[in-house]
Amino acid sequence: MARRAVDLAVAAGAVIVLAPLMLLIAIAIKLDSAGPVLYSQLRVGRQGRPFRVHKFRSMLLDADRRGAPLTGRDDPRITRLGRVLRPLRFDELPQLFNVLRGDMSLVGPRPELPSIVDRYTSEERQVLGVRPGLVGPTQLAWLDESERYPEGADPVEHYVAHVLPQKLRSDLEYLRTRSPLSDIWCLMRVPPALVTNWLRRRRIQRLARTP
Numbered sequence: 437m438a439r440r441a442v443d444l445a446v447a448a449g450a451v452i453v454l455a456p457l458m459l460l461i462a463i464a465i466k467l468d469s470a471g472p473v474l475y476s477q478l479r480v481g482r483q484g485r486p487f488r489v490h491k492f493r494s495m496l497l498d499a500d501r502r503g504a505p506l507t508g509r510d511d512p513r514i515t516r517l518g519r520v521l522r523p524l525r526f527d528e529l530p531q532l533f534n535v536l537r538g539d540m541s542l543v544g545p546r547p548e549l550p551s552i553v554d555r556y557t558s559e560e561r562q563v564l565g566v567r568p569g570l571v572g573p574t575q576l577a578w579l580d581e582s583e584r585y586p587e588g589a590d591p592v593e594h595y596v597a598h599v600l601p602q603k604l605r606s607d608l609e610y611l612r613t614r615s616p617l618s619d620i621w622c623l624m625r626v627p628p629a630l631v632t633n634w635l636r637r638r639r640i641q642r643l644a645r646t647p
């Protein structure tokens with residue numbers, strides 16, 4: 437109950453503080469490419485209950501029909517604005533409303549697609565015992581996930597075979613050791629980690645353009 441109260445208070449405060457930024461992002465999305473401002477996708481939450489996670493749209497309209505449900509490096513479906521939003525995770529700000537609704541918590545394991553959850557082992561399904569999180573230690577460790585995919589590899593198969601087992605081991609370890617203090621520390625790490633990730637990507641892009 438205390439964790440839920442903190443989720444509500446922090447998420448509500450964040451929505452109020454970030455409302456101008458979210459409005460600017462919404463306007464920029466409409467100016468940048470055709471399609472709706474928001475994108476929703478079915479994910480699996482606590483006790484295996486499905487729910488729709490909300491994001492600012494960072495990909496082309498009908499991107500789901502044009503390729504895999506996961507994005508690899510340099511995915512051509514990502515919009516020009518999306519290449520700015522995604523490294524900073526600004527596309528995930530609407531998930532604050534998922535937290536307010538009770539679908540998600542501020543800190544916890546990342547919710548996955550139903551087709552991926554179907555591949556969990558019985559031990560791995562323990563992560564479904566808690567609300568999935570907007571952020572978490574595992575998410576912070578994999579901010580550069582799309583860049584770790586080998587060029588030409590199928591994103592879904594590479595994810596399931598090589599990335600998912602590592603992430604689930606990390607999530608299970610988080611659940612074994614989680615505490616209010618560890619969650620606060622995780623939230624404090626988010627801003628510097630996102631800025632560092634964005635700066636690193638910018639540096640890589642500049643080097644790639646250098647003749």
